[in-house]
Amino acid sequence: MTFRLTCPVCGKRDVYEFTFGGQERGPRPEQDELSAEEHFRWTQFRMIPCGAQAPPQEEWWYHAQGCGVWFTTRRDPGTNLEVVGDGDE
Amino acid sequence: MTVKPSFNWLRLRRLWRPAPVRRHYDVVIIGGGIHGLATAYYLARTHGIRDVALLESHYIGFGGSGRNTAIVRANQRTAENVRLYDEGLKLWRTLTDELDFNLMFFNCGTLNLGHSEAAVNAFRMAASTHNHLGVKSELLDPQQCAELIPGLDISDRLAFPIHAGLYHPPGGVVRHDAVVWGLAKGAAAHGVHIHQGCEVQGIDTDGSRVTGVRTSLGTIRCNRLGIMAGGYGAAVAAMLGIELPIHPLTIQAMVTHPLKPFLHHVFSSGAYHVYANQTLKGEIATGAHMDPQVNYTNDATAYYLKHQAEALVELMPALRGVRFMRIWAGLADMTPDMAPIMEGHLGYDHLYLDAGWGYFGFKSGPVAGKYMADYMATGERPEMLKAFQLKRFLEGRYSGETAAVMKYGHWD
Numbered sequence: 001m002t003f004r005l006t007c008p009v010c011g012k013r014d015v016y017e018f019t020f021g022g023q024e025r026g027p028r029p030e031q032d033e034l035s036a037e038e039h040f041r042w043t044q045f046r047m048i049p050c051g052a053q054a055p056p057q058e059e060w061w062y063h064a065q066g067c068g069v070w071f072t073t074r075r076d077p078g079t080n081l082e083v084v085g086d087g088d089e
Numbered sequence: 090m091t092v093k094p095s096f097n098w099l100r101l102r103r104l105w106r107p108a109p110v111r112r113h114y115d116v117v118i119i120g121g122g123i124h125g126l127a128t129a130y131y132l133a134r135t136h137g138i139r140d141v142a143l144l145e146s147h148y149i150g151f152g153g154s155g156r157n158t159a160i161v162r163a164n165q166r167t168a169e170n171v172r173l174y175d176e177g178l179k180l181w182r183t184l185t186d187e188l189d190f191n192l193m194f195f196n197c198g199t200l201n202l203g204h205s206e207a208a209v210n211a212f213r214m215a216a217s218t219h220n221h222l223g224v225k226s227e228l229l230d231p232q233q234c235a236e237l238i239p240g241l242d243i244s245d246r247l248a249f250p251i252h253a254g255l256y257h258p259p260g261g262v263v264r265h266d267a268v269v270w271g272l273a274k275g276a277a278a279h280g281v282h283i284h285q286g287c288e289v290q291g292i293d294t295d296g297s298r299v300t301g302v303r304t305s306l307g308t309i310r311c312n313r314l315g316i317m318a319g320g321y322g323a324a325v326a327a328m329l330g331i332e333l334p335i336h337p338l339t340i341q342a343m344v345t346h347p348l349k350p351f352l353h354h355v356f357s358s359g360a361y362h363v364y365a366n367q368t369l370k371g372e373i374a375t376g377a378h379m380d381p382q383v384n385y386t387n388d389a390t391a392y393y394l395k396h397q398a399e400a401l402v403e404l405m406p407a408l409r410g411v412r413f414m415r416i417w418a419g420l421a422d423m424t425p426d427m428a429p430i431m432e433g434h435l436g437y438d439h440l441y442l443d444a445g446w447g448y449f450g451f452k453s454g455p456v457a458g459k460y461m462a463d464y465m466a467t468g469e470r471p472e473m474l475k476a477f478q479l480k481r482f483l484e485g486r487y488s489g490e491t492a493a494v495m496k497y498g499h500w501d
Contacts, residue, residue: 001388001390002388002390002391003388015382016390016392020382020383023383036485037483037484040334040482040483040484040485041332041483044334044482045332045333045334045482046323046333046334046335046336046383047323047326047327047330047331047332048324048327048336048337048383049324049328050324050385051290051324054324054327057383059382059383075382077337077383077384078384078386079386080382080384080386080388
């Protein structure tokens with residue numbers, strides 16, 4: 001089953017128009033005095049819970065086959081669906 | 090003289106029986122797939138640790154164990170991986186014997202197709218590594234590829250013509266459901282309790298060690314805990330607040346309607362994102378890309394059905410008009426270096442993790458279980474698992490598996 005994402009410019013579009021940009025991780029840590037371990041933790045380590053209690057994931061998408069905008073949205077990895085406000089799609 | 094029937098339908102017996110849930114076990118394993126079942130089996134068989142519970146939220150083999158395309162091979166890229174998968178490949182024969190269960194290992198060999206100069210160079214280097222380690226692997230020219238795979242288009246009509254093939258005779262196909270059933274039978278015969286429909290909802294600790302798991306069948310205490318939940322491993326680790334370099338992605342597979350036997354080897358093409366083999370029923374079982382976004386669903390999409398049809402018909406024009414009958418999806422837990430994570434004492438004493446197998450989880454199942462059982466029984470990391478520690482990702486010492494010849498998507 002495919003699903004749609006809400007592009008802030010084009011509205012709801014098929015997910016295959018978009019490129020996944022990964023989980024929102026906050027600002028990149030300063031390079032000065034950054035240890036290798038901190039660097040790798042920030043770039044590669046993630047927590048991706050699943051289940052009814054798990055909060056939706058805030059993540060980046062790129063509308064590659066559309067308007068070319070980068071945006072963030074919230075999606076539930078347990079259902080694949082975008083979570084907008086309090087309710088689902 | 091009366092002839093005894095060799096097989097009596099009236100005397101069919103269960104392979105294993107459900108056991109009552111006890112409130113405490115020495116070892117609890119989360120995940121009733123091949124990795125968890127194999128670990129439980131070897132714990133009981135090799136180490137005599139029979140106080141073992143295996144918790145499965147759906148039914149055994151629900152996840153990747155029953156959703157893969159059943160291909161087994163040992164032609165990985167790096168020496169430490171080739172050694173592990175080679176031992177795994179040799180286990181199918183001994184396991185068939187040991188479990189007294191036909192795993193239907195079809196030793197048909199696998200052929201990887203290369204469509205560029207770079208791929209041919211990668212083949213040469215890979216074949217050198219394989220041969221150095223005693224694993225059979227050889228470079229074939231396009232004509233030889235066509236002799237192995239009838240109907241393969243080796244002309245320059247293709248967008249990416251075939252330059253060479255890497256043939257790996259020890260590879261083949263194993264019936265994945267049989268592996269699940271055989272291991273369950275073997276584990277249960279040695280006293281392992283298999284609890285299906287038992288969903289893990291939380292993990293209890295006392296700060297330094299894991300004390301038990303909260304499940305839909307009540308709390309079960311344990312001394313040692315193994316997380317072997319395949320694609321769901323990252324979600325289970327998240328219950329303990331453990332971050333991992335793992336992205337769970339869905340990968341789709343499908344079968345065509347049955348055809349007369351014509352395809353006698355597994356073939357795959359990285360450039361076209363195709364791997365295919367003909368099942369004993371005659372269907373062409375073929376697999377595809379991964380969906381790009383992290384998720385824990387088993388959703389299949391028409392998008393890849395179309396892609397797969399295009400790619401298969403491009404490589405094998407005679408398949409035009411053949412129809413797909415079924416499509417399904419499973420999870421692949423991808424690590425940045427395409428090698429697994431097998432770790433012990435992960436943040437807590439006697440917490441073990443076997444995860445990050447990506448799309449290599451089926452062929453590695455029994456051998457991973459064997460070594461994880463050694464690890465869990467002794468508490469000491471086996472020599473074979475030194476290359477698969479989690480800390481390699483924090484030290485920038487990635488495994489070289491990403492240079493393997495089977496490149497399928499932007500994750501490799």
